[in-house]
Amino acid sequence: MPPKKDNKKEVKIHLFHIQLVLSEDDGTGILKNIVQFKIQFQVVTQNIQNIVIMFEWLNANSTERYDTGLIDQWNVVSSEPQQNLDDPPIVTYSFEKVFDQLRFIDSLAEVLSKKKLYMYFVNADDMKVMQEFWFDYSLMLNTPNFEFAFSKMRIMEILDFKFNIQSDKPLLHEQLRAKLNPFQVEIVSCENIPVQAQKSYELCYVQYEFYDGTVIKTDMQVQMQNMYFNSKHVFLLGTMDIAKHFETRPIKFELHDKDEIVRNDVKEELQLFDIEKWLQIEEEKNRPPEPDFTVDPKTGKKIPKKEVKKDDKKEVKKEVKKDAKKDNKKKEVKLGEPILEEQPKKQYNRNNHGVAIMNLGAFIHSNVREVDLLAGIVPRRVFEDTESNNLDLNTTARKNIPKVFTATNYLDLQATMFVKFEMSNALIRK
Structure with missing residues (x-):
């Protein structure tokens, strides 16, 4: 057996090593938990074009927006031809993304517990949202895997949709679980x-x-x-x-x-008939049109009014075109809130x-x-x-x-x- 002095030294070194591991954090004594997430999508489609999925997921501080690119450019898993050769085949696409390693802390656990994270199917041409989902990821605090499947999409070209998010280890280790x-x-x-x-x-x-x-x-x-x-x-x-x-x-x-x-069932009040306003409207209707000439007070001759210059007309047209372009700007996709055009609810x-x-x-x-x-x-x-x-x-x-x-x-x-x-x-x- 080795001497007792050597045993004491080994014990001291071992305890010192544990203290160093615990002090890697910000002084709270809670061990770091470095996790890595992976998300997988699978979409069964028929003749899909220009559709992209945008989703919200965790980053080092809170959440961040990600996108998958066009669905028809994902990896093709299978392609099944139809009985009618003129019909497009049913194609299954898949997409996978592995996120960077992330230090999972208290604030991220609160995000999963309290916040709804959104996912959007967006038309890449005009950036309009075609369908949206929100997910409650709080269950990942207990199990490091989340799955979702849906087959009743509003988008006719999508026949089935599945996705799952998983982490390489539990999000809450024993110390963090005891704290939260x-x-x-x-x-x-x-x-x-x-x-x-x-x-x-x-x-x-x-x-x-x-x-x-x-x-x-x-x-x-x-x-x-x-x-x-x-x-x-x-x-x-x-x-x-x-x-x-x-x-x-x-x-x-x-x-x-x-x-x-x-x-x-509320009955609308009928507005009272305003006779004065009605007389003003009738007077304006019966008013003769303004003459297209002016009378010179000295000579009494009729002088035609000056026409608008052609250059001025061109300038007006240019301004109208600019305004039209501004009105046709693509709408930005904002995550964290519903972005569908508001309809009467x-x-x-x-x-x-x-x-x-x-x-x-x-x-x-x-x-x-x-x-x-x-x-x-x-x-x-x-x-x-x-x-x-x-x-x-x-x-x-x-x-x-x-x-x-x-x-x-x-x-x-x-x-x-x-x-x-x-x-x-x-x-x-x-």
Whole structure:
């Protein structure tokens, strides 16, 4: 066996090496986590031209815009000819990009937890967005892989679309996970929902607001008696005083299955007839045209008015052309916000919905990391005013309108909502 003095030296050197590794960071004692992301696209198309995908992803500080180039210039995976030889073949294209290595820190974890990252299909000719998606990448804080597939594209030439993002290692190592404490909320299902086919409603969804003010909304589904959302989102409890919230504030989950289109029954007021304005208009119509000559006061001769010079006309035409070019400028694609041209949106009455209230006080007890809750859905009773917007009624008549309360009969069918909660590290340990 080697002498004891040598053993002590080896131990000292080993401990000193560990201290050096920990001090590579900015003094917080948290180990660096260098990760590398890879994104892969696959598009099944038929006769696609001039379409490019623009997407938003992480950089060293926050997010950055990337593009894939024209889809028809990607790598060709397969090409299937059609029975009719005149029809273009169905071609599968693929694109892959490996990003530079990135140091994953707290601020990037908050970006994935709180921010929606957008992806756009853009026409390269006029830079108009043909379809957009937004993604919740917060699940990558627990699993280093994200996949998405969609086959109902608005772009007729695209038959199927898939993509995935993966990292070479977990984004949160043990120290960073202990500091941020990821908390996953999974809305599993809503059952025994009363279905009403008398009216046309918006698609169903569940929405809730977390303690930090983040509002989460599930994907929309067709109204059915039993709906399975399986919608997950990951929050970072280490960035908030969560124990106090668990004790005092339950979370309200709203089931929007009866959002109706608002009918505009307001009667427009007829404008009063302005006789003076009408006389002015008629007088201008009957006014004789101005003469194209002037009378010399000395001689009394008629002098024709000077015509506009040809050079002036040319200048006017040039100015018009310049303005037209300015108006036809290509629109820039801005990420992080919807950029489709605004269209008149339908207004919905979102007050008639169900609420499931869930208390998370169980997480305050020792060693509790997972809680599954099944809560009844109760109606949110809302005053429905169908007459006060009628301008024919005076103030007194509006006050005397009978109040009608409408609510969905969730209680009759014992409607329920099932939600799973999972915490990375228990708040209290024994």
